Amino acid sequence: xxxxxxxxNLPEPxxxxxxxxxxTLGMLPVAAxxxxxxxxxxxxxxxxxxxxxxxPRGLLQTIADALKLLTKEDFTPKDADRILFFLAPLIFIxxxxxxxxxxxFGHFGGTHGPVLIADLRTGIFFMVAVFSLHTVGILxxxxxxxxxxxxxxxxxxxxxxxxxxxxxxxSFLGILILSGSMSTVDIIKAQGGGLxxxxxxxxxxxxxxxxxxxVAEVNRVPFDIPEAESELVSGFNTEYSGMRFAMFFLAxxxxxxxxAAIATIVFLGGWLAPFPEPAVITGSTLxxxxxxxxxxxxxxxTLVTLAMWVxxxxxxxxxxxxxxxxxxxxxxVVLVNLFVTGLLALxxxxxxxGGLWLALLLWALYGQSRAAKAERRQVVY
Amino acid sequence: MDVxxxxxxGAKAIAEGxxxxxxxxxxxxxxxxxxxxxxxxPAAFRGMPGLPPDKSGNTTCIGCLACARxxxxxxxxxxxxxxxxxxxxxxxxxxxxNLCIMCGLCEEVCPVTSKEDKTDYPGRAIQLTHLYxxxxxxxxxxxxxxxxxxxxxxxxxxxKSKDLPGQPRTACYSRLAVHVKELTRG
Numbered sequence: 106x107x108x109x110x111x112x113x114n115l116p117e118p119x120x121x122x123x124x125x126x127x128x129t130l131g132m133l134p135v136a137a138x139x140x141x142x143x144x145x146x147x148x149x150x151x152x153x154x155x156x157x158x159x160x161p162r163g164l165l166q167t168i169a170d171a172l173k174l175l176t177k178e179d180f181t182p183k184d185a186d187r188i189l190f191f192l193a194p195l196i197f198i199x200x201x202x203x204x205x206x207x208x209x210f211g212h213f214g215g216t217h218g219p220v221l222i223a224d225l226r227t228g229i230f231f232m233v234a235v236f237s238l239h240t241v242g243i244l245x246x247x248x249x250x251x252x253x254x255x256x257x258x259x260x261x262x263x264x265x266x267x268x269x270x271x272x273x274x275x276s277f278l279g280i281l282i283l284s285g286s287m288s289t290v291d292i293i294k295a296q297g298g299g300l301x302x303x304x305x306x307x308x309x310x311x312x313x314x315x316x317x318x319x320v321a322e323v324n325r326v327p328f329d330i331p332e333a334e335s336e337l338v339s340g341f342n343t344e345y346s347g348m349r350f351a352m353f354f355l356a357x358x359x360x361x362x363x364x365a366a367i368a369t370i371v372f373l374g375g376w377l378a379p380f381p382e383p384a385v386i387t388g389s390t391l392x393x394x395x396x397x398x399x400x401x402x403x404x405x406x407t408l409v410t411l412a413m414w415v416x417x418x419x420x421x422x423x424x425x426x427x428x429x430x431x432x433x434x435x436x437x438v439v440l441v442n443l444f445v446t447g448l449l450a451l452x453x454x455x456x457x458x459g460g461l462w463l464a465l466l467l468w469a470l471y472g473q474s475r476a477a478k479a480e481r482r483q484v485v486y
Numbered sequence: 487m488d489v490x491x492x493x494x495x496g497a498k499a500i501a502e503g504x505x506x507x508x509x510x511x512x513x514x515x516x517x518x519x520x521x522x523x524x525x526x527x528p529a530a531f532r533g534m535p536g537l538p539p540d541k542s543g544n545t546t547c548i549g550c551l552a553c554a555r556x557x558x559x560x561x562x563x564x565x566x567x568x569x570x571x572x573x574x575x576x577x578x579x580x581x582x583x584n585l586c587i588m589c590g591l592c593e594e595v596c597p598v599t600s601k602e603d604k605t606d607y608p609g610r611a612i613q614l615t616h617l618y619x620x621x622x623x624x625x626x627x628x629x630x631x632x633x634x635x636x637x638x639x640x641x642x643x644x645x646k647s648k649d650l651p652g653q654p655r656t657a658c659y660s661r662l663a664v665h666v667k668e669l670t671r672g
Contacts, residue, residue: 150507152515418503434493472494479491 124222128205136358137167143413150417171351179347182251189249194349197242198356203235204363207289210401211376214386214393219290219376228289229281232367233274236322239356240266243324243331243341246353250344258340261424262331265321268431269328273318275439276311279446280304280371283457293375300379305372307458309465310442312372314435319364320412321431323357327419330427365408369401373408376401527616532588534617535581536639537632545636546598547611549574553592561585562592562612579635583620583628590614615642 115123141156141164148155156163181190207228209219225231240263247259281287283304284295296302305312321328332340342353369375376397386396422430445464449457518525537545549566563580592612600609617638622628630638 148515149511152510152513153517154515154519157519414504414507415500418507419500434489468490469494472491472498475488475491476495476498 121222125202125206128222129202132202132205132359132362133355135362136355137171139358139362139409140167140170140354142410143416146410146413147417150414174351174354175348177347179349180344182344184251185344186249186251189245190344191349193242193246193249194345194352194356195242196245197239198352198359200235200238200242201356201359201363203238204232204367207231208363208366208370209290209293209375211394211396211398213390214388214397217390219293220394220398221290224288224290227287229277229287229292229371232289233270233277236360236363236367237266237270239360242356246345247341250341252344254337255341255343258331258337258343261337262324262341264424265324265328265330265427265431268428269318269321269435272314272431272435272439273322275436275443276308276315276318277371278439278443279308279311279457282443282446282450283307289370289375293370293377296374297377299381300374303372303374303377303379307461308372308442308446309461310438312368314439314442315368315372316408316411317430317435319368320415321427323360323364323412325357325361325412326416327422328427329421330424335421361409361412362405365405365412366401368408369404373404531616531618532590532614533642534583534588534615534620534630534638535586535592535612535635536615536617536637536643537579537611537635538613538639538643539636543636545576545579545611545632545639546609547576547579548598549576550597552595552597553612556591556595558589558591559585559587576632579632581630581635583630584625588614613639613643615639617642 144166145155145163156166159165159169181187206222207225209221209224211220212218213220243262243266244259247255247257247262250256280292284292286292286295292304296304300306324331330336330340332342337343342350345353378396378400382393382396386393442461445460446457449460537547540546547564549564551564554560554562554564561582561584563578563582565577566574567577569575593610593614596610596612598609598611615638620628
């Protein structure tokens with residue numbers, strides 16, 4: 106907020122408070138839009154019309170849903186732990202908003218600085234640390250509900266979060282080696298110059314691992330065992346209704362947006378365009394703000410849509426398969442990725458990218474031949 | 487089967503799945519938005535039974551009670567009386583739609599036929615019509631008497647000889663359902 110700070114000339118805590126207010130108010134319509142888009146997109150995937158009743162082409166559907174949830178009775182079960190039951194949605198929702206403190210939504214161009222609340226030197230570390238807090242909310246909600254299905258959901262949520270946070274954090278470590286900084290702004294600046302410098306090309310393995318882990322982090326299909334409808338009714342939020350359920354629902358979509366934003370910053374070059382930016386745009390402050398914010402939101406939106414696409418495609422994993430996948434596959438893969446990145450970083454970024462892509466290619470060829478062989482063997486028997 | 491091969495197969499399966507679901511985005515939707523859009527009914531659609539009238543507007547029923555006897559839920563009640571010309575007159579013909587299961591046995595067993603009608607059961611006195619919107623506020627509203635059954639047969643019945651089996655025919659008709667309901671109340 107360098108430019109705004111110099112323009113308004115307010116003390117830093119006040120600027121931070123204004124930014125927090127803007128983020129909180131701005132995320133509500135974004136979450137409503139994501140809910141609507143998810144329903145429309147899932148409808149398209151299954152050849153249904155999706156919401157089409159409220160407002161023109163169903164565009165007001167989420168507003169109607171929100172009003173319904175707000176006016177519903179806010180019910181607390183008889184033997185619930187009232188304090189924890191009240192606190193759980195808050196603890197669940199706050200971390201998803203906190204993440205945006207270090208998310209640069211765009212840039213004012215030149216020396217005016219990026220559009221963000223705080224450029225922490227430990228930006229990525231802050232994000233990951235804060236983001237894992239909502240697990241506490243899940244366990245709290247499950248425990249306080251005094252319902253065995255909710256408790257099971259909460260316990261599953263914690264087990265899943267512990268398993269998937271490890272590969273998620275490790276997938277960032279290769280990036281930190283390449284960029285040499287933990288600040289979100291520095292990481293984006295390290296990817297400047299065009300598409301070929303974005304880190305998802307230099308770290309393809311880490312990018313794929315992050316995509317899988319981020320879906321697990323926000324408890325979405327296929328990693329939604331904490332709220333598996335067919336097994337646990339609705340998991341940790343079974344007993345919640347009305348406003349408090351709306352908070353869980355809102356937090357889920359804000360988290361989805363947050364994970365996509367993190368992926369955009371770390372792997373897809375944040376606010377940068379995929380080609381060298383023309384001087385006409387970089388010269389004008391306001392023009393570059395809209396240009397950069399547009400690219401940022403476009404990338405985030407693409408990643409969110411990818412998550413919805415996956416939701417429309419894959420079935421839910423079993424709890425033990427989930428643990429297997431995290432501990433026996435993702436963790437070794439990111440460790441090898443980190444090791445290879447560390448070795449190759451000595452010879453420069455291109456060597457890293459080339460080495461990792463070569464490894465992916467070799468793996469695909471190997472897997473293809475083995476799979477074909479296994480198929481042939483099955484035919485013989 | 488080692489880890490790398492399994493991982494490859496998993497990745498391949500996910501990619502194939504994503505491709506499959508994406509294919510469906512490009513296809514046209516299968517949902518028909520019912521109250522606004524109505525699907526085409528097959529000619530042999532079995533809806534509410536009705537009594538299609540002849541040219542003078544009377545029922546062609548001869549009062550043999552075959553349909554009342556064969557009806558599995560026993561929802562047809564016919565009262566007849568002998569007129570002065572010693573012919574049976576249909577005093578009332580009741581189909582209780584609360585009970586009717588729309589099996590079509592009444593239509594099958596009906597001895598009345600017509601030569602110019604080329605449908606499966608040509609010119610039956612009682613026919614299953616294309617009326618399927620029969621919501622009502624009480625059970626009494628769903629007990630249909632002779633004039634209402636004639637109206638149903640008139641408005642919703644298969645049109646003789648024009649409507650060959652297998653040809654789809656658009657059902658209309660909430661406007662007409664309202665009409666039938668008004669008759670029922672009266």
